Amino acid sequence: MITFIVRRLLAMIPTLLLVSILTFIIIELPPGDFMTQLAANVGTSGSSMDQAAVENLQRQYGLDKPAVIRYLTWISGFPRGDFGYSLDWKAPVRDLIGGRLGMTLLLSIISLGIMWVVALPIGIYSATRQYSLGDNLLTLLGFLGLSVPEFVLALIYLFVGIFVFNISVMGLFSSEMESAAWSPAKVADMAKHLIPPAIILGVGGMAQLIRIMRGSLLEILGQQYITTARAKGLKESVVINKYAVRVAINPLISVMGMQLPNLINGAVVLGMVLALPTIGPLFVRALLSQDQYLAGTMLLFLSLMLMLGNLLADVALAWADPRIRLE
Amino acid sequence: MNRNKWMALLSVAVILSFVLSACGQAATPTAAPQPAATTAPAQPVATTAPAKPTEPPKPASKYTEAPMLAELSKAGKLPPVDQRVSEEPLLIKPIEEIGQYGGTWRRAWKGPADFHAYGRLNYEPILRWPRDPKDPILPGLAKKWEFSSDGKSLTLYFRKGLKWSDGQPWTVDDIIFWWEDIEQNKDLTNAPHAEWVVNGKPMTLKKVDDYTIQYNFDGPNGLVLRMLAFHGNQWPLNFERFGAFAPAHYLKQFHPKYNTAIKDYKQFNEKADDLNPERPAMTPWTVSQYKAGDAKLIASRNPYYWKVDEKGQQLPYIDTIELSLVENNDAVAAKALSCEIDMQFRSLDLKKFPLFKENEAKCGYRVFKWANAQGTALALWPNQSYAEDPVLRDILQNKDFRIALSYAIDRKKINSIAYLDQGVIRSEMVTPDSAFYVPEVENLYTDYDPKKAAEYLDKAGLKMGPDGKVRLRPDGKPLELTIETERTGADVDALQLIVETWNAVGVKTALKTMNRDAFWPRATGNQVQISVWSTDRGLEPFVDPIYIFPFDERSWMAPDYGIYYKTAGAKGIKPTGKLAEAQALFDQFKATVDPAKQLEIGKQLIKMSVEEVWTLQTVGMTPVPTVVKNNFRNVPEKYTADWIFMAPGNLDPSHFFFKK
Numbered sequence: 001m002i003t004f005i006v007r008r009l010l011a012m013i014p015t016l017l018l019v020s021i022l023t024f025i026i027i028e029l030p031p032g033d034f035m036t037q038l039a040a041n042v043g044t045s046g047s048s049m050d051q052a053a054v055e056n057l058q059r060q061y062g063l064d065k066p067a068v069i070r071y072l073t074w075i076s077g078f079p080r081g082d083f084g085y086s087l088d089w090k091a092p093v094r095d096l097i098g099g100r101l102g103m104t105l106l107l108s109i110i111s112l113g114i115m116w117v118v119a120l121p122i123g124i125y126s127a128t129r130q131y132s133l134g135d136n137l138l139t140l141l142g143f144l145g146l147s148v149p150e151f152v153l154a155l156i157y158l159f160v161g162i163f164v165f166n167i168s169v170m171g172l173f174s175s176e177m178e179s180a181a182w183s184p185a186k187v188a189d190m191a192k193h194l195i196p197p198a199i200i201l202g203v204g205g206m207a208q209l210i211r212i213m214r215g216s217l218l219e220i221l222g223q224q225y226i227t228t229a230r231a232k233g234l235k236e237s238v239v240i241n242k243y244a245v246r247v248a249i250n251p252l253i254s255v256m257g258m259q260l261p262n263l264i265n266g267a268v269v270l271g272m273v274l275a276l277p278t279i280g281p282l283f284v285r286a287l288l289s290q291d292q293y294l295a296g297t298m299l300l301f302l303s304l305m306l307m308l309g310n311l312l313a314d315v316a317l318a319w320a321d322p323r324i325r326l327e
Numbered sequence: 328m329n330r331n332k333w334m335a336l337l338s339v340a341v342i343l344s345f346v347l348s349a350c351g352q353a354a355t356p357t358a359a360p361q362p363a364a365t366t367a368p369a370q371p372v373a374t375t376a377p378a379k380p381t382e383p384p385k386p387a388s389k390y391t392e393a394p395m396l397a398e399l400s401k402a403g404k405l406p407p408v409d410q411r412v413s414e415e416p417l418l419i420k421p422i423e424e425i426g427q428y429g430g431t432w433r434r435a436w437k438g439p440a441d442f443h444a445y446g447r448l449n450y451e452p453i454l455r456w457p458r459d460p461k462d463p464i465l466p467g468l469a470k471k472w473e474f475s476s477d478g479k480s481l482t483l484y485f486r487k488g489l490k491w492s493d494g495q496p497w498t499v500d501d502i503i504f505w506w507e508d509i510e511q512n513k514d515l516t517n518a519p520h521a522e523w524v525v526n527g528k529p530m531t532l533k534k535v536d537d538y539t540i541q542y543n544f545d546g547p548n549g550l551v552l553r554m555l556a557f558h559g560n561q562w563p564l565n566f567e568r569f570g571a572f573a574p575a576h577y578l579k580q581f582h583p584k585y586n587t588a589i590k591d592y593k594q595f596n597e598k599a600d601d602l603n604p605e606r607p608a609m610t611p612w613t614v615s616q617y618k619a620g621d622a623k624l625i626a627s628r629n630p631y632y633w634k635v636d637e638k639g640q641q642l643p644y645i646d647t648i649e650l651s652l653v654e655n656n657d658a659v660a661a662k663a664l665s666c667e668i669d670m671q672f673r674s675l676d677l678k679k680f681p682l683f684k685e686n687e688a689k690c691g692y693r694v695f696k697w698a699n700a701q702g703t704a705l706a707l708w709p710n711q712s713y714a715e716d717p718v719l720r721d722i723l724q725n726k727d728f729r730i731a732l733s734y735a736i737d738r739k740k741i742n743s744i745a746y747l748d749q750g751v752i753r754s755e756m757v758t759p760d761s762a763f764y765v766p767e768v769e770n771l772y773t774d775y776d777p778k779k780a781a782e783y784l785d786k787a788g789l790k791m792g793p794d795g796k797v798r799l800r801p802d803g804k805p806l807e808l809t810i811e812t813e814r815t816g817a818d819v820d821a822l823q824l825i826v827e828t829w830n831a832v833g834v835k836t837a838l839k840t841m842n843r844d845a846f847w848p849r850a851t852g853n854q855v856q857i858s859v860w861s862t863d864r865g866l867e868p869f870v871d872p873i874y875i876f877p878f879d880e881r882s883w884m885a886p887d888y889g890i891y892y893k894t895a896g897a898k899g900i901k902p903t904g905k906l907a908e909a910q911a912l913f914d915q916f917k918a919t920v921d922p923a924k925q926l927e928i929g930k931q932l933i934k935m936s937v938e939e940v941w942t943l944q945t946v947g948m949t950p951v952p953t954v955v956k957n958n959f960r961n962v963p964e965k966y967t968a969d970w971i972f973m974a975p976g977n978l979d980p981s982h983f984f985f986k987k
Contacts, residue, residue: 032844040847041440043881053517060514060592089439090597091619100620162665166689170661171622171651272654275661277622281654289440290844 084293111202123213145207257313413488426644426984449610450976478547478920491607499540504575611643611981644984666690696950700865700969702756703944712885729940731783745817750946758865768937798833812859813846851880858883876909
């Protein structure tokens with residue numbers, strides 16, 4: 001098991017390097033750079049920044065060097081924990097993204113947790129009471145959840161929160177809690193702000209999980225060993241929970257690896273809509289202002305998170321399903 | 328003399344209290360400053376003390392301060408307030424009433440690129456824009472100034488005893504440091520800003536004493552007072568280098584010239600930034616808690632702020648400013664709608680005005696419709712220095728052609744499509760409350776009149792072609808124009824309408840939209856036939872007169888003529904006719920320090936720019952919604968906001984307050 005994990009981790013390095021090159025190329029593609037952007041912004045706010053001034057700044061911040069050199073300087077900083085410099089924020093990239101990456105991860109994990117906690121029982125319920133009123137109702141809800149994009153849900157939540165319940169829905173804390181010291185009240189406040197977005201984020205995946213769980217369990221329930229178990233007079237709850245669900249859950253674990261990209265993407269979009277301190281808002285802004293290193297580093301970390309997520313899903317599957325051999 | 332008398336009285340009071348307490352009476356000692364207390368016993372006035380036993384205890388100091396500072400100063404952590412406000416503090420007259428201390432002013436901002444959000448609240452220049460744009464420029468850090476008789480030399484007299492927010496003295500050395508080591512340092516500023524350069528020669532500074540300095544120019548500098556009120560602000564040393572002084576005692580340690588251990592200017596740039604909490608400032612609030620990417624920027628009162636109200640209370644009234652970081656204007660609006668904003672003027676979109684209004688009662692705020700000092704929300708510039716097609720350039724240079732284009736714009740429809748009918752149809756770059764306003768040209772050629780447009784096109788020699796749809800140019804080719812823009816949303820609909828109405832009079836027009844990145848270099852590079860932008864600076868156009876005549880590459884009525892003007896003929900194309908005349912007029916404007924003469928020339932320029940139709944204006948003066956909590960006072964309901972005036976900086980945010 002350990003050699004498997006180590007091997008997978010090592011295999012990530014070339015993949016990440018490839019990703020970093022691709023990222024850099026994509027960010028290089030649009031014409032101009034941060035300084036030419038700045039020239040337009042400064043120009044509209046009362047002073048003129050001519051070509052010479054732009055070139056001067058490009059020189060100072062090394063933007064005049066060829067792309068290859070800039071890429072190598074950027075990527076060679078990674079082992080030292082130096083991810084480059086954000087021109088927009090005038091701060092090292094490392095200082096900017098730490099907390100936000102953590103928050104994105106936290107939101108995704110909470111969301112994943114909620115997804116599973118909700119989807120499993122519903123899936124089991126639907127499978128065991130196939131075509132009942134409850135099953136049909138939940139199936140309908142599931143299809144709704146699958147088809148409504150999360151940003152729409154977020155907008156509805158915003159509207160309802162502000163205009164109906166009159167509560168603070170934006171950000172991570174209420175304004176009076178934001179600068180307070182950590183306390184149980186503050187944690188509760190954060191939970192209040194974090195759980196609704198986590199649910200919104202998880203709705204799509206939840207619906208998917210319900211469908212998979214229902215299908216998988218239905219298939220298992222028709223198998224002979226279940227009939228045998230029933231014939232032996234085992235209690236129905238034991239038959240379902242101990243023997244059927246145990247096997248039916250495997251596809252869910254494999255799906256988890258595929259759901260992670262969706263969650264992380266969703267967290268970016270949701271962060272924009274609900275002004276959460278995830279990397280979403282920062283990322284979009286960095287792309288718009290051509291803040292190259294910031295955007296590149298975030299893309300790279302997002303890819304890393306994906307790869308780690310997939311690895312975790314693989315390991316979890318191996319652990320849950322004894323039929324799988326890692327070697 | 329007054330001071331001595333005070334001291335004597337104080338000593339009397341202190342000794343009296345000693346005597347009384349010695350007699351076992353319950354006497355409260357006055358909060359006398361320490362020096363008085365220690366010198367008191369040495370003075371032989373004990374015998375006179377009983378003579379005035381009913382003398383009430385005198386207030387300890389001339390000025391009073393916020394409770395949070397009073398505590399610190401009592402504990403000896405801060406000098407007494409009288410020493411902190413400088414010897415000659417600036418008296419602020421209130422807009423509504425004298426205020427009370429306390430409170431946190433919450434608002435939203437969009438990060439460091441939105442530096443105006445912070446910078447305009449902390450607008451603290453050497454001189455100051457007045458609240459009423461028709462008034463003359465006011466004293467700021469400098470209490471008075473005088474020009475030499477030839478206008479070449481300006482002497483500024485600063486308030487004695489001014490201190491930076493860290494308690495270090497502010498002196499004219501801070502100006503000299505900025506001029507020599509920032510503004511004239513090629514690594515930090517590419518070239519000194521034009522306003523400090525007359526006849527191609529940068530100014531020289533002469534220190535008279537710590538609080539007096541002389542700016543010497545090669546010729547009269549008619550712009551310098553405006554610039555000291557505008558650029559005089561210290562924000563942002565950022566990439567724009569807008570300062571006119573800098574904290575030398577703090578910044579020298581990061582400057583390679585003074586600290587040889589430092590090799591480049593990266594650290595200096597970071598440390599000089601307005602948002603660096605360590606950097607001392609002269610502003611009412613200084614950043615106390617912020618690092619890049621933080622969800623909140625917190626700025627606390629500057630204990631050394633040098634302004635007082637009529638009751639002698641040191642400003643600012645409000646303890647702290649809290650700027651919450653949000654992504655975009657929609658998020659600002661959401662903050663306002665969930666009542667998390669106390670007062671905000673920026674980033675609130677006009678189209679959400681009804682929404683804010685609905686929330687007035689719920690959140691306990693008022694929504695003001697401040698006027699925007701906006702000549703036009705949507706301006707089109709026929710490029711008269713267009714070089715790629717000389718025939719087309721000649722057409723664009725023809726005044727009759729431009730008049731025809733103006734008559735072929737349906738401004739009323741544009742107003743309702745894009746601006747909720749809240750704009751004003753107009754053709755003048757300055758707004759009615761500007762000193763330079765010329766009422767008679769406010770509505771020149773602004774009617775929608777396709778017939779007149781056709782007449783003027785015929786007059787310009789552009790006859791209708793054989794197909795009856797497209798007019799022909801003198802060289803026989805069809806008349807085709809391209810409008811280029813980076814506008815989005817409703818503005819594009821408005822432009823589409825212009826394309827239709829121009830096509831209808833036989834001017835075949837195409838609209839090309841692109842992002843700002845692509846547009847900006849094309850427009851400033853003289854490659855666009857007709858550029859589109861919105862204009863501001865409608866109160867004081869001559870700080871940066873790009874919309875009035877070809878001033879530099881941003882003057883899209885003729886960018887290459889502007890470059891010619893900016894570089895004094897080194898680059899660009901030499902203008903002719905009225906455009907050249909306008910540039911010469913502005914030279915005269917710059918060369919006089921007589922305000923009356925400047926006013927006359929300025930009005931002449933404004934009038935000329937409208938009569939010659941250098942800019943095709945549509946509708947302007949669209950209002951800006953401003954959200955103000957009911958108990959947030961000293962904010963006027965009627966106000967024209969202009970960014971040149973650092974709105975709302977010229978309203979003295981330091982005297983805004985929360986009424987209890």
